[in-house]
Amino acid sequence: MAKARVAVLISGAGTNMAALLYAAKAADCPYDLVLVGSNNPDAPGLAIAEAEGVATWSLSHKGLNREAFDTLVDEQLRKSGVEFVALAGYMRILSDDFVARWAGRMLNIHPSLLPKYTGLNTHDQAIDAGDAFGGCSVHIVTPGVDEGPVLAQTPVAIVAGDTADTLAERVRFAEHQLYPRTLAAFVARERSPDYLLDRVRDLAMALPEADEVSSHGMPCFGIVKGKKFAYFTQDHHGDGKTALLVKISGAEEQAMLIELDADRYYRPAYFGDGWVGIRLDLGDTDWDAIGEWLRKSWLAIAPKKLAGLMGIADEF
Known part of the structure; x- marks a missing residue:
């Protein structure tokens, strides 16, 4: 059975993208990474993808309105024959039209146990609230920011003395475990x-x-x-x-x-x-x-x- 064709959109280091990429090297992984795209031509994650032989595309969004830029991204996805999109540290709010075009086929990973703490500064919020756990969630992308159906989560214990940075470091390990297996299960169900x-x-x-x-x-x-x-x-x-x-x-x-x-x-x-x-x-x-x-x-x-x-x- 043919593997699902996945694109990953990033804005920075691309560590979650790398986790998805290396998981895709397993013979039994149900997806292939066929494109890594970015709104930041200097994103370090692009170099990782290029070194591993994955096609890349990048263009700064500066000077373009949201809809115009998203149309260009969509064109690249279509040209590459992409079936699913994984957002991995993609620091752009997507236009409603773009989300509609990829409805049910685009996932995101978010550093909190949704529905808690959508948006930014999630680790600070969890610590300030006295939560016992932070964590990460993979969800389907919908027009509302971080509001789509949650597919999987991993709780990460908050320990005494944690700062946003120390908690973020451990949550990142959890993200790298959670995202590949959740994406794999999600694309496989389309053929189940x-x-x-x-x-x-x-x-x-x-x-x-x-x-x-x-x-x-x-x-x-x-x-x-x-x-x-x-x-x-x-x-x-x-x-x-x-x-x-x-x-x-x-x-x-x-x-x-x-x-x-x-x-x-x-x-x-x-x-x-x-x-x-x-x-x-x-x-x-x-x-x-x-x-x-x-x-x-x-x-x-x-x-x-x-x-x-x-x-x-x-x-x-």
Whole structure:
């Protein structure tokens, strides 16, 4: 299985970037670092990446507004075929548009036990509050600064006489352990059949009168006491694919989709021209598009009265 393509954005020393980079050298690591980018051309972390053969890009943000600079960063990420972004000491507040473009695919590491102490001076705040522990958190990036869902944390004991600097040094060790394994688990779930089935199930079962049964050894979704509109397939007949099968108009649409993206779309064996397979295990699934495919497939088999009710609901 192909490894996920990850970019890391830094502004300084890049120690967390280095931790991610060296973890990626393990044969069983599910990601590769394909780009290290920075808003600081003098960031020491860039030299580390270059020495290890990782592509780098840098440009000072000075003189550019936030949106313009983030557009340039996004262009570099797209050119490099990046699937996930890891922020590692990237000292920029991101534009809402940039965050939206990478929604669900961008992580950050923060030196506190979130939701405590967002922003800066986290170690001072933990010590001043008399906390027993500081620590670090890895979270999904959302528009609110340090407000995204927390994926993992490591508490670090605060000892007598600690200063912000001494606590920061120990927290940094914890960060270097936590970030690589959290990133690895996060990118791997995008290819995990259980995770993919859960995502499909949530979307399919949200449709009116949908139910789930097993057919031909596969989870499938249909209208209660009616026809099936989707199948979830994992290595069906040894094809090595994890995919969603949905109804389409026929052979012409099937051929068009396969010509458009032969890596993603395929003709599912034993299902004929009225169905198309959509790969879910490529690591870059557009779940909004999958939701729309399920809705269209549902409409293709729904009784007119039920389909009409969905049309009325869509108007509101």
